[in-house]
Amino acid sequence: MPKRTARYRPRARSSHREGALVELTIEALGARGDGLASHDGTRVFVPLTLPAERVRARLGEWRADGIAAQLIDILTPSEARRQPPCPHFGSCGGCQLQHMATEAEASWKSDEIARALARRGIVDFVMRPIVTVRPATRRRTRLVARSVGDGTQLGYHARASHSIVDVESCAVLEPRLDRLLPALRDLAAALLPAGAECALVLTAADSGIDLTVEATAPADMQRREALARFVADHDLARAGWCVRGRIDPIAERRPAYVVFDGLRVPLPPLAFLQASREGEAAIAAAVVEAVGDAASVVDLFAGLGTLTFPLARHMRVHAVDGDADAIAALAAAARQSAHAGRITWSERDLAAEPLSADELARFDAAVFDPPRAGAKAQSEAVGESVIKNAVSVSCNPSTFARDARILVDRGFALDWVQPIDQFVWSSRIELVARFVRTTS
Helix, strand or coil, X not given: CCCCCCCCCHHHHHHCXXXXXXXXXXXXXXXXXXXXXEECCEEEEECCCCCCCEEEEEEEEEECCEEEEEEEEXXXXXXXXXXXXXXXXXXXXXXXXXXXXXXXXXXXXXXXXXXXXXXXXXXXXXXXXXXXXXXXCECEEEEEEEEECCEEEEEEEECCCCCEEECCCXXXXXXXXXXXXXXXXXXXXXXXXXXXXXXXXXXXXXXXXEXXXXXXXXXXXHHHHHHHHHHHHCXXXXXXXXXXXXXXXXXXXCCCXXXXXXXXXXXXXXXXXXXXXXXXXXXXHHHHHHHCCCCEEEEEXXXXXXXXXXXXXXXXXXXXXXXXXXXXXXXXXXHHCCCHHHEEEEECCCCCCCCCHHHHCCCCEEEECCCCCCCHHHHHHHHHCCCCEEEEEECCHHHHHHHHHHHHHCCEEEEEEEEEECCCCCCCCEEEXXXXXXXX
């Protein structure tokens, strides 16, 4: 077995005895929502704890950055601790912060953004009050189903595990998705042979629920018929079967679509959407405000047009994305838009081939909403361009801060950050940030 890299002091390494019970004081929360403590000079991660709590924990295995531990007892609880609303909290890996009061969660998430920026040397900006989206508004989810000896499990993976936490309901989901869970368990039982596993990906589109089964083998006639009956019995918009990224349409009662700024946009299977309608509206409002009175804007990583269509009410917009299906859906909707003359589009992999400074020269502003990995190359090109206003949308404070540093180093100032918590009870946070060029 290869030796571990010498990251910690030998004293801390030798003092760690796996399985030992220790008393710890939680000093802070880490980026994934675990409590952080120190034991003999070594960082310890204790899930389900809060800052200032005194706890008893059992030391576990080494992680890359410290020791994982299991919470045994809370000796002194935090004033921010509350009763979790979901009976599955603690075992289910979907939520990390249900034990934390709403105000404390909001403050921690805003502070996470500020800390990420401070680590990059960016401290002079306005942090706006956080917008918090209500529970029971999540419109997309990915459930895991597994056939076991005594029945069928349906739910989410446990924390740091491949085991499945069987759930009867989920407090973050839109009610129409939550109500469907018992029937989905029966469907999974009909679809899965003994010992097999699949994923059920659901999106609450504006025309009905879209269901895609992610499996390892194509659907035979029996499974196709079972899935088609399910669509009819529960009035879903459509259902499909996906193997290694290839979608096999099974049944469609009506076209699946979403509405952006009053316009119906076709919804490709497994397409990206913001997690909730309320979160989407808050993001769009902040982006439109941040762009201001620009006459033309490039919408980078545009997807289906979540931001393209609200922006087109006020200015010319060129939408760019590498997903061919998403751009095709955006284009189909744009042709029907009352603002069709203001919208253009192109398909392009912006991670591999970002728009250059020369290509960006015809725009007054740039908006970019990249995946969690961020937009390093595109940020560099925006920084080298003559664009005066850049607006970033991100769900990852770390990569956002990296890209923000790139823009600041190339003559931009970070004006303000608007945190938007549409991932209630999880450690994730969305944000919109406005950058203004200060040097030519």
